[in-house]
Amino acid sequence: MGEITVSGGKNTAVAVIPATLLCDEPCTIENLPDIDDVHVLIQILRSLGALVDYVPGHHMTVDPRPATGFHVPYAQSSRLRASYYLWGALLGRCARAEVGYPGGCTIGSRPFDQHLKGFMALGAQIEDRGGMVYARTDERLVGSDVFFDCVTVGGTINVMLAAAKAEGTTVIYNAAKEPHIVDLANFLNSMGARVRGAGTDVIRIRGVQRLHGCTYAVIPDQIETGTLMIAAAATRGDVTIHGCIPTHMEALTAKLLEMGVSVTENDDSIRVRPRSDQRAVNIKTQVYPGFPTDLQQPMTALLCMAKGTSTVTETIFEQRFKFLDELRRMGARFKLVDNTALIEGVPQLYGAPVTVTDLRAGAALVVAGLMAKGVTEIYETSYIDRGYERIEEKLRLLGADIRREPV
Ligand code: EPU
Numbered sequence: 001m002g003e004i005t006v007s008g009g010k011n012t013a014v015a016v017i018p019a020t021l022l023c024d025e026p027c028t029i030e031n032l033p034d035i036d037d038v039h040v041l042i043q044i045l046r047s048l049g050a051l052v053d054y055v056p057g058h059h060m061t062v063d064p065r066p067a068t069g070f071h072v073p074y075a076q077s078s079r080l081r082a083s084y085y086l087w088g089a090l091l092g093r094c095a096r097a098e099v100g101y102p103g104g105c106t107i108g109s110r111p112f113d114q115h116l117k118g119f120m121a122l123g124a125q126i127e128d129r130g131g132m133v134y135a136r137t138d139e140r141l142v143g144s145d146v147f148f149d150c151v152t153v154g155g156t157i158n159v160m161l162a163a164a165k166a167e168g169t170t171v172i173y174n175a176a177k178e179p180h181i182v183d184l185a186n187f188l189n190s191m192g193a194r195v196r197g198a199g200t201d202v203i204r205i206r207g208v209q210r211l212h213g214c215t216y217a218v219i220p221d222q223i224e225t226g227t228l229m230i231a232a233a234a235t236r237g238d239v240t241i242h243g244c245i246p247t248h249m250e251a252l253t254a255k256l257l258e259m260g261v262s263v264t265e266n267d268d269s270i271r272v273r274p275r276s277d278q279r280a281v282n283i284k285t286q287v288y289p290g291f292p293t294d295l296q297q298p299m300t301a302l303l304c305m306a307k308g309t310s311t312v313t314e315t316i317f318e319q320r321f322k323f324l325d326e327l328r329r330m331g332a333r334f335k336l337v338d339n340t341a342l343i344e345g346v347p348q349l350y351g352a353p354v355t356v357t358d359l360r361a362g363a364a365l366v367v368a369g370l371m372a373k374g375v376t377e378i379y380e381t382s383y384i385d386r387g388y389e390r391i392e393e394k395l396r397l398l399g400a401d402i403r404r405e406p407v
Contacts, residue, residue, distance in 0.1 A: 001238040002398035004228060007033040007389040009221040012180040014082030015157045016187050016218055017041045018089040020062040022164055023191050025213030028061045032218060036386045040079045044072055074100030074131050084112060084154055087135055088161030091124055096136045105358035108317035118146045118159035122166055143168035143207055151176050151287045157184055164193045166207035175203045178288040179248045183219045190214040222248040224388060226295040227363045230302050231395060232272035233261045234371045239398055240271045251291040255281050259306060280308030280345055285315050293317055297364035304332040305371055306345040313340045323361035326354040330368055351376040356383045370400055
């Protein structure tokens with residue numbers, strides 16, 4: 001029986017760190033995951049002039065007062081997706097942002113038209129040229145209604161950041177409801193912002209003049225929790241995951257139960273145990289509280305050895321099936337029809353050299369490697385380090401035979 005504790009949430013951390021720029025005093029963030037995306041954001045904050053005291057795995061204190069910069073070159077911004085939050089945070093801080101295009105995983109076209117539309121609704125002038133977004137306003141941003149054409153996590157967060165210190169009230173309609181939206185709202189409110197309705201379709205932000213310092217701990221990582229649950233199911237292990245929020249996991253828990261995996265929830269822990277043969281199930285990715293796209297790939301890997309044929313439909317990011325070619329090399333059987341993968345469960349996967357194409361594909365290949373007979377060599381693991389804190393150490397604690405080797 002294995003026990004493990006999840007780290008702080010990546011997608012919360014990467015929103016909360018830029019949000020510290022809005023503060024008029026130092027603030028301290030706890031429970032940050034020790035991952036590459038966090039390290040890059042710290043470098044960016046420092047290059048803007050903020051003072052950052054970072055103790056990995058413990059806390060980070062940011063004093064944004066000396067930060068006078070508003071320019072983030074493409075060489076920095078392209079190192080992660082969440083650099084787009086600097087648009088909202090810098091606009092809110094100094095009414096000016098010059099930030100290169102975001103990078104991140106290649107999992108689809110990932111437009112950001114809704115972010116820019118939101119900033120313009122608040123009165124910002126936007127120029128999008130040469131791989132840079134230039135945003136500015138001569139006066140303070142002014143609160144306004146923002147209607148999103150699609151549910152966007154990044155867009156919702158960016159407008160929340162820009163609106164926190166705008167004049168008047170901003171109302172976001174068709175807002176994303178993911179746990180990290182609520183967490184960011186809680187962080188902003190801990191600094192004195194007035195954000196209401198986070199976690200529903202409509203978020204109201206009444207702008208304030210100043211934000212004060214605070215100490216805030218980010219929520220546990222929903223996707224790491226899910227990945228560990230899937231890894232436990234994959235190895236037919238008896239695993240208890242501590243420090244998580246079981247209500248964030250309902251969509252995955254329901255599917256694992258449907259497959260025949262035993263999942264028991266406590267206040268802040270989840271126990272996963274094998275119960276019977278694992279059956280095929282059908283999955284369709286959706287916005288929260290639906291099945292998260294970020295768990296689609298690890299779940300698809302698990303389904304490769306479930307009894308029967310599963311269908312997995314990806315509705316958010318069109319290129320999140322690229323990794324299936326790697327799984328094919330391990331013996332997976334599937335057919336892709338538009339945005340649906342038909343996965344025909346096989347009795348056994350076999351180890352093979354495979355290459356990671358994006359963060360969650362990396363997690364999926366690890367899951368497949370845990371199930372496979374023989375040795376699986378996983379290349380391009382830096383993708384995994386963007387979002388998982390020392391994944392191999394955590395899995396080793398659970399009894400997995402996994403190690404990192406220099407190439
Ligand atoms: N979209 C638009 N226009 C926009 C913004 C989004 O058309 O202006 C579309 C996208 O193309 C996509 C859908 O809306 O089809 C949802 O995109 P969203 O904006 O919600 O995604 P994101 O902000 O780019 C964040 C996470 C992703 C996670 C998605 C969905 C961060 C840094 N990234 O991305 O995380 O998959 O929300 O939950 O928070 C990951 O952790 O591996 C990851 C990719």
